[in-house]
Amino acid sequence: MKIRLGAIALAAALALGACDKKEAEAPKPAEAPSASVAKGAEPGKPAAEAPKPEAPRETVEVVLWHAYRAGEKDALEQVVADYNAAQQEVAVRLQAVPYDPFVDKVRITVPRGQGPDLFIFAHNMIGSWVEEGVLEPLSGHVSPETLEQFTPQSVKALVYQQNLYGLPLAFKSLALFWNKALMPEAPATMEALLEAVTKVQKPDDGLHGLVYDAGLLYNHAVWIHAFGGRVFDEQHQPAFATPEQEKALAFAKGLYTQHEVLPKGMNGFMVTSLFNDGKAVAVLNGPWFRAEIKAGLDYGVATIPTVEGRAPAPLLGIEAVFVSKTSAKKEAAVKAALHLAGAASAKVRLEVGKQPVAHAEALAAGAAADPVMEVFRKQAEVAVIMDASPEMQLVWSAADMAINGVIFGDKDAKDALARAQAKMVEDIGKRGR
């Protein structure tokens, strides 16, 4: 209640400060937010439409947390600097927060009203965050028309229990990267790819055909979807003890034992270093990998080749900007969020940060200029949106364990999947107890 009172006091102060914008405030509250917000979405001329007040308007400062590094960070800094310079209503203050503790920091600070007003993160935590009272639903703040500027998938990923919980910035999913010096072209089918890399690779000398951390559900999901399997069924129960999942595991195990293209004991760092050292013909990796490839290495990017005629589907993660439920400056925060997701920002993030952005027009323009961006766009079209429910958090480790044990150990696939399934159901049943 205290917080709410604070919000009102602030809103009142805002209203006093911005009394010239009457048409957006009091009389028709039902339509006000979306109207004022739609205005903010036009990044070029945010405050230009309202007549300039005589006295300088009070600038509202909103704090934005993000975990970006390198190019993406530069792009975001540029976007924010441009935004702050272009208008006086809202000033965004950026705070970089390390990725690993990000989720915990948000979960601890925001419900107590101490966190940021805005933050940028992947969409897969939405379910847990809604439960914990972290996220402000944006359905009432953002008009349906505004959402049409984004790719439909990216908006759908941010909808949880029929509420919209963020504005999409970028999408990330795996694709196939290959070393052109070792293999000039990537075949369109997995069967042909395996044949091609087997000819080139020399596992005994540490040159491997297809490199990725096969023991992770995030990566293995590519094959689960290729064989018609899925993570959750219609009743939102884990769907691991299925024949499709067995087939996917048999295929991935074949990569290791039969084709010997897959090395074991991989992790993100090693995939990068093997690829940069010319010790990997092809790797499965995401858009972030582009910044990690060493300069001068000639590589190609393609959608993941088909398996038995079916397109493998990686998991799709949406990076979005979220508004804190306890923020005292929600109006300003939503305005800033709309700008961050908008066209001008998307252009900078795509060009400077090399982000596959969720803004459809900016993405189309970027994909026309950059063939790699076009590949990510096409890959995203077949990708499966990562589940964002709290239950998903209980699936990862049990699934990783089964996948690892089957591919690299001597576990029976059917048995391991049944065990994993039972464990997930049990853990989900005990959630919160």
Add this chain to the structure above:
Amino acid sequence: MTQSVESRRRLGAPQVRAAVAAALIFAVVGGCAVGVVRYVAEREHRAALLTEIATSAEAAAQRLAAQGPEAVAAALADAAAVSVVTPGKTDAFGISRGAEVAVDLTRDPRMAPADAEAHRRALLARNAELASAPDAAAQRRFEQVEVPDALFASAVAPAVADGRYLGMVRVVVELRPGEPAISMARFGAAVALALLLALALLFATGNVRLAGAAGGAAGTLVALGLTAFAGWTALAAAGAAALATRPLAGLLHGLRTQPGTYLYVAPAILSMVVLVFIPFAMGVGLSFFDSRGEPVGLANFIEILSPPATADTTFYWTFGVTVLWTVTNVVLHVSIGLGLALLLNRPDLRFKGVYRVLLIVPWAVPNYITALIWKWMFNTQYGAVNAFLALFGLDGVDWLGQSFATNFAANLITNTWLGFPFMMVVALGALQSIPKDLYEAAHIDGASRLQAFRHVTLPLLKPALVPAIILGSVWTFNMFNVIYLVSGGGPDNQTNILITEAYHAFKVLGRSGFAAAYSLLIFFILLAYGWMTNRVTKATEGAYE
């Protein structure tokens, strides 16, 4: 103050102190009991109220389905506020659109929404959640709203007919606190009674413990009104009073005679209370609740001790691994540390300082950095360990793969590297404090070097080594960093030790109460271990005599 000095003279100071101590103990135990009774009563009162609110909201939702919004508002005449929201439709993205707040009545002015627009948005957002999963029982959830001097609770209920969602009803009702189960006046009277009874018994029998126990028991029984619960707490109070009256009386005596001393230790005690005892007490409390805050009694402990069939590893397996882990580590730490200390203690050794510094390095580097470095060194294909084995023509080992033995060995090697310098430093210090003439005497008596080690060195090392071993075992028992960072519990959580299992329960499963119960079990295991070793070795006495 002067009056109390006089009365002390008349009554005899020790008796008064004992009576005051007994009354204090009673006040603490009885106070806790009164607190529990009041908490439970208030909780039950509130649960009943909330159920009532939920039922009325659900009844109203049924009325909404049958008769429409206006009928709902009229039926809920007692509620502080009533809202009815009509269902919307989902758009192409799956977002609920077009829902309307059909009724929004606020009868109690204290519940008037301060920001009408925010209030409307919140209602529509909740409506969307309900529309996505209209199961009243699963969605039963209360929001409490605090205004000055009052507490309100709200409940929402979905209206569903023939599987179709027809809207939502929200009811807000004031939560009036129930009558306190035990009044403070009754509690104060009970404290006075305990004091009087204890004093009377002291003068009659002169037995401090008996007086304390009887006073505590009688006082608690009176305070709690002779219920079964009072019987148990009176027993606890009597026990506490019998055990602690004498020491507490001593403390009171000390406080009067040398207040300065207590003033000096007060900061240390205060920081211990804030940083150790309070968190510990909260952890103990937490273990009797689930992570939603519902009391579950001993269910967490029972679940740990009789694990479900789907668990990858049971408590007993993990406990066995932890014991194996601790024993192998400590044996290696002590033998390597002691061996190196004996080597470094040779008077004719040159560059001793250099060796000592080098051997302490593993200890000086933060252990998570060491653990991460070792994890990389154990990599099957590119790790230094397998490269080293290859020098001798040995096959590479898949250290962190699917075998328990190699994962355990990797953890063990890492922690041995981390642990031996401490034992070496302790042993070296102790070795250097052994007087040389003892060895001369042994030599003159014709003892061999081995005999001198066995009968002179070892006994004199014991007072320093035994506490170090106890400390080392406790550290190793709870060596989270190495297990978590090197093997990560793999394969299948088999190399997890108790503390990493507790972390898993807290962090991955999100079950704070369960994790707290785990931690409490670890504490009791270590307490029993420390107590046993102390009894067996009399280590601490040896060290200080």
